Amino acid sequence: MDDNLRDRIGHYLRAHKPEWVGCQVLSVQRIHGGASRETYRLSVQYDEAGVAVTRGLVLRRDPVSTLIETEREVEYAAYRAFSGSTVPVPEPILLEREAGPLDRPFFVMAEITGAKAASILAGDPYAPHQAKIGAQFFTILGHIAAADLGAMQLPPCFAASSPTEVWRSQLDHWERVIDDDELEPQPVARAAIRWLRRNPPPPLARLSFVHGDYRTGNFLFRDDGTIAAILDWEMAHLGDPLEDLAWALDPLWAHHNPARPAGMLSRAEALALWSQASGLAINPEALAWWEMFASLKGLAIWISSAKEFQSGTNTDPVMAFSGLYCLPYHNEVLAERLHRLAQEGRL
Structure with a gap:
């Protein structure tokens, strides 16, 4: 160096x-x-x-x-x-x-010593402690949602939209990212945006602190299965706590096993732990909206990474990986979500 x-x-x-x-x-x-x-x-x-x-x-x-x-x-x-x-x-x-x-x-x-993060490409990175790590992972996420905003003394950069508008503010932001960075037309993303705008989520249960990127790979854990630290808070903001839950549940982070969110627990176990820790009941309709949004948000991020790498602005291999693997992955996830809605007559 x-x-x-x-x-x-x-x-x-x-x-x-x-x-x-x-x-x-x-x-x-x-x-x-x-x-x-x-x-x-x-x-x-x-x-x-x-x-x-x-x-x-x-x-x-x-x-x-x-x-x-x-x-x-x-x-x-x-x-x-x-x-x-x-x-x-x-x-x-x-x-x-x-x-x-x-x-x-x-x-x-x-520095947090004696702990490591998992790669999203690893097949089963939390074995043999999946249940222990999963219980902590979704409980901690619930604690973030339950945090007392009034006691946090947050700086002005955490100014929030009206609680009734947080979904729109997030959707507007990531649509602008796609507008600015797409290298080619994105018909799946545009269809998802249309559906999300036509079908806004139910009112949020509580304005909460949102991590913004709470997922596998963004926390450190020890060999005994103890989570040592939650990292990478650069997208933190105030909003709907279901935004974080939906992002954590996204299949991209499931280590090739979508039936086990984050590669740890069953979906039912994850939702129960989060609800108990946050003190919030989960509205299935609202969570479904935020899960569609999560996959769109991911797609927007990977579209940006592809542009950065292709233009030569940033040649870090993580940019190439995001554009070559994550972008088509989230395109397919969004297409499948939209297809299910069409089959149900709700598109």
């Missing part, structure tokens, strides 16, 4: 964490695979209150080009809001809004 970057990070930490006396950055390692932030693993050494400390940190920096346009303050605020709660997250340490120190804005958080 560039020694200049390591030196600049060290200078920043010494200036902004004076209690970390003599802070030195021992190493900086790029973690590849993210599509919306550049992620680096840091090893640092310092004295604090007379005690020598060596620890790991993670730095998340805005990239030159990104698949998902979000404010880094959104992700940092989410970590801060849930720190110390029943929703496990890394400890947030520093947020830098200005580009000067490291060329682009960034934030720093504690």
Whole structure:
């Protein structure tokens, strides 16, 4: 890694964490695979209150080009809001809004050690702890939905639409993404958008904190089946809690077994755990709307990734994978959902 970057990070930490006396950055390692932030693993050494400390940190920096346009303050605020709660997250340490120190804005958080994330391509990544991990996964998601917004002290970037309009605001956003980034006509996406607009969901049960990308691959778990941290909150917002549940249930994240959401539990078990933890009853009609929306949202993201890669703006292999595998996958899922509606006379 560039020694200049390591030196600049060290200078920043010494200036902004004076209690970390003599802070030195021992190493900086790029973690590849993210599509919306550049992620680096840091090893640092310092004295604090007379005690020598060596620890790991993670730095998340805005990239030159990104698949998902979000404010880094959104992700940092989410970590801060849930720190110390029943929703496990890394400890947030520093947020830098200005580009000067490291060329682009960034934030720093504690590294979670002794845990790993699962690839969406893995056949059965949670064995032999599928039930244990699944129970935690859907319970934690319920706790996010149940969080007290009034106690969170969220920044202005979390301003919400009217509770009656959150579905429209999300649909408008992802339709604009498709409008801006499609490289060819998207008839399946357009048909889904038409259906979603003509058939708005029932009123939401509660305006909630929404993670925005709660799925397999975006959490760390230990070998004993304990979930250590929920990651990747860059799409967090306020909205309908069923949006998160529908995204977690999407078949793309099922590890090739759609009958077991997220590759962990049966659908009935997942819904029961979420409902108990959130304190909310699930309206089947509303959940069906958000599941259609989830597959459309996924398609919009993969359309953007294909454009980024094909234009050469971002040549990270994750962009190519998203365009070549995930895009046709969600096209097929949406087409199947629309076909079922047509068979039922509801299209």
